Amino acid sequence: MRIAIAGYGNLGRGVEAAVTNAPDMELVGIFTRRDPASVSVATDTPVLAWEDLPSYVGKVDVVVLCGGSATDLPVQTPELAKLFCVVDSFDTHANIPAHFANVDAASREAGTLGVISCGWDPGLFSLARLYASAVLPNGADYTFWGRGVSQGHSDAIRRIPGVVDARQYTVPVPEAVEAARSGSNPTLTTREKHTRECFVVAEEGADLEVIRQAIVTMPNYFSDYDTTVTFISKEELDANHAGLPHGGTVIRSGRTGLADEFADTIEFSLQLDSNPYFTGSVLACVARAAYRLHEQGKVGACTMLDIPPAMLSPLSAEELRAHLM
Amino acid sequence: MRIAIAGYGNLGRGVEAAVTNAPDMELVGIFTRRDPASVSVATDTPVLAWEDLPSYVGKVDVVVLCGGSATDLPVQTPELAKLFCVVDSFDTHANIPAHFANVDAASREAGTLGVISCGWDPGLFSLARLYASAVLPNGADYTFWGRGVSQGHSDAIRRIPGVVDARQYTVPVPEAVEAARSGSNPTLTTREKHTRECFVVAEEGADLEVIRQAIVTMPNYFSDYDTTVTFISKEELDANHAGLPHGGTVIRSGRTGLADEFADTIEFSLQLDSNPYFTGSVLACVARAAYRLHEQGKVGACTMLDIPPAMLSPLSAEELRAHLM
Numbered sequence: 001m002r003i004a005i006a007g008y009g010n011l012g013r014g015v016e017a018a019v020t021n022a023p024d025m026e027l028v029g030i031f032t033r034r035d036p037a038s039v040s041v042a043t044d045t046p047v048l049a050w051e052d053l054p055s056y057v058g059k060v061d062v063v064v065l066c067g068g069s070a071t072d073l074p075v076q077t078p079e080l081a082k083l084f085c086v087v088d089s090f091d092t093h094a095n096i097p098a099h100f101a102n103v104d105a106a107s108r109e110a111g112t113l114g115v116i117s118c119g120w121d122p123g124l125f126s127l128a129r130l131y132a133s134a135v136l137p138n139g140a141d142y143t144f145w146g147r148g149v150s151q152g153h154s155d156a157i158r159r160i161p162g163v164v165d166a167r168q169y170t171v172p173v174p175e176a177v178e179a180a181r182s183g184s185n186p187t188l189t190t191r192e193k194h195t196r197e198c199f200v201v202a203e204e205g206a207d208l209e210v211i212r213q214a215i216v217t218m219p220n221y222f223s224d225y226d227t228t229v230t231f232i233s234k235e236e237l238d239a240n241h242a243g244l245p246h247g248g249t250v251i252r253s254g255r256t257g258l259a260d261e262f263a264d265t266i267e268f269s270l271q272l273d274s275n276p277y278f279t280g281s282v283l284a285c286v287a288r289a290a291y292r293l294h295e296q297g298k299v300g301a302c303t304m305l306d307i308p309p310a311m312l313s314p315l316s317a318e319e320l321r322a323h324l325m
Numbered sequence: 326m327r328i329a330i331a332g333y334g335n336l337g338r339g340v341e342a343a344v345t346n347a348p349d350m351e352l353v354g355i356f357t358r359r360d361p362a363s364v365s366v367a368t369d370t371p372v373l374a375w376e377d378l379p380s381y382v383g384k385v386d387v388v389v390l391c392g393g394s395a396t397d398l399p400v401q402t403p404e405l406a407k408l409f410c411v412v413d414s415f416d417t418h419a420n421i422p423a424h425f426a427n428v429d430a431a432s433r434e435a436g437t438l439g440v441i442s443c444g445w446d447p448g449l450f451s452l453a454r455l456y457a458s459a460v461l462p463n464g465a466d467y468t469f470w471g472r473g474v475s476q477g478h479s480d481a482i483r484r485i486p487g488v489v490d491a492r493q494y495t496v497p498v499p500e501a502v503e504a505a506r507s508g509s510n511p512t513l514t515t516r517e518k519h520t521r522e523c524f525v526v527a528e529e530g531a532d533l534e535v536i537r538q539a540i541v542t543m544p545n546y547f548s549d550y551d552t553t554v555t556f557i558s559k560e561e562l563d564a565n566h567a568g569l570p571h572g573g574t575v576i577r578s579g580r581t582g583l584a585d586e587f588a589d590t591i592e593f594s595l596q597l598d599s600n601p602y603f604t605g606s607v608l609a610c611v612a613r614a615a616y617r618l619h620e621q622g623k624v625g626a627c628t629m630l631d632i633p634p635a636m637l638s639p640l641s642a643e644e645l646r647a648h649l650m
Contacts, residue, residue, distance in 0.1 A: 131637065280581070
């Protein structure tokens with residue numbers, strides 16, 4: 001199957017690697033809104049201008065969109081769904097229904113398939129929540145993120161005057177994770193579930209206490225959390241905080257039995273050296289499923305919750321039953 | 326949707342509880358090969374004779390088979406698939422392809438749907454292996470079972486002369502679990518992965534050393550493991566080993582990046598007070614999906630790997646996208 005990437009940042013590099021390493025996929029091109037001559041990619045894949053995308057209809061089976069959820073994907077995914085089967089990683093949870101409706105309308109009209117909100121959360125974690133709640137309807141689930149770098153929170157710190165660079169780690173509170181596992185179905189506040197650790201490079205002469213206050217009181221991002229701020233040098237940031245590790249855990253505890261007499265716990269967790277390369281790997285296998293589903297005649301928008309799992313694998317149904325069941 | 330249970334042991338009780346507690350399912354009857362008058366069930370569900378099953382065509386949407394994998398299901402599932410949509414928990418991994426073929430032939434001819442090998446392994450653990458291997462094709466996976474009661478191994482001990490009763494726990498070796506998590510992709514032998522703990526009630530005057538030797542040298546069941554045998558009284562067995570707890574962990578570690586430069590670990594684990602009640606809960610939500618898939622026109626055999634996850638949930642696609650993605 002012939003794949004194209006639309007947008008080339010960290011996530012695009014992740015998809016590039018995963019598609020290149022997949023035996024059943026061919027990476028036709030990487031489309032960028034920048035000047036293609038200015039973009040150097042990790043493989044020998046052609047770098048092409050975004051405006052040329054329409055001329056690739058019939059030459060590309062699935063376009064994997066690698067833009068951001070704030071402003072890129074809400075526009076790009078419905079737009080490209082008019083031309084191609086598409087896969088995106090739209091991750092603004094509250095806006096998923098609206099994004100779904102837009103992509104659904106565009107892709108139904110065009111006879112294409114659009115799989116939105118793929119990755120690990122939303123994505124694999126959504127699947128974990130779904131399977132666990134279907135099997136244990138009488139229960140509660142808890143999602144913990146980290147320890148890992150939140151790029152959105154790191155960016156928010158970088159916008160504070162006097163800040164040169166920053167890296168923010170989201171860290172689950174161990175006691176909260178244990179409480180979720182215990183089966184006691186505790187009510188946990190935002191503050192009880194995660195702490196936030198900030199490593200900040202300040203301009204020379206900046207008032208560090210002013211920066212610290214600006215961070216810990218920032219609404220939505222930090223004010224509801226116990227936040228620590230550590231000022232470090234640019235050298236230390238580059239040496240010890242260059243990566244984008246992440247991960248997390250979905251825990252559901254619930255009860256079975258006519259009178260709820262048995263307690264069970266289901267847990268799904270990830271530990272990732274590189275968030276964008278892992279997310280790119282998810283997008284690549286969803287692209288495979290999108291191609292297959294569209295071949296079967298499916299059109300419109302869907303999510304990973306709608307994809308028969310076997311369609312994600314390069315193995316045949318017979319191989320899966322014989323070796324993996 | 327109208328559900329029937331075929332076979333009423335521990336697993337049948339688990340399905341009975343899960344279906345009774347589901348708001349969108351009605352439990353029409355429990356069919357037994359014993360004299361129905363001799364079977365008392367936990368709810369006010371009618372207990373009916375196995376021979377009456379054909380007269381329930383049109384009155385039952387899905388039959389959940391709760392017999393054993395050794396001799397019951399290989400015969401019963403294809404037989405009932407000629408009349409009804411069916412769900413079973415066939416768990417003899419090596420024979421899944423043959424069982425699939427038999428159920429597929431019967432259900433295709435009848436225009437029914439048969440979902441085989443549902444539960445947690447095969448079942449949720451198969452799904453965990455599939456998702457993890459699709460996302461991290463360059464990696465290795467490890468399945469650990471326990472700590473939990475293996476009913477097959479307990480039965481094997483009970484068949485030894487001089488044994489009154491027994492309970493066998495399968496226990497993962499902590500060092501092996503850590504090695505699997507480490508990302509080093511270790512090669513682990515059967516003996517390195519699990520130990521087996523046996524609690525045995527012997528007849529008065531029995532030669533305990535002879536029983537112990539018979540257990541630890543038993544081929545297939547114990548000879549490849551480090552096995553401990555503890556002789557206890559019937560009272561202690563009944564007091565401390567009456568439950569059927571189980572659980573386990575699927576771990577896949579793999580690498581992403583063009584040159585495999587990033588290491589990731591995916592882990593899915595279960596901790597269950599009651600193996601049969603949890604397995605019954607899985608079968609109940611698969612019965613929901615079987616009903617819906619058949620309504621959409623799907624016939625033939627399939628497994629949980631073929632079921633779009635959203636179909637397992639009582640929630641609508643809109644609710645799932647709004648609240649669970």
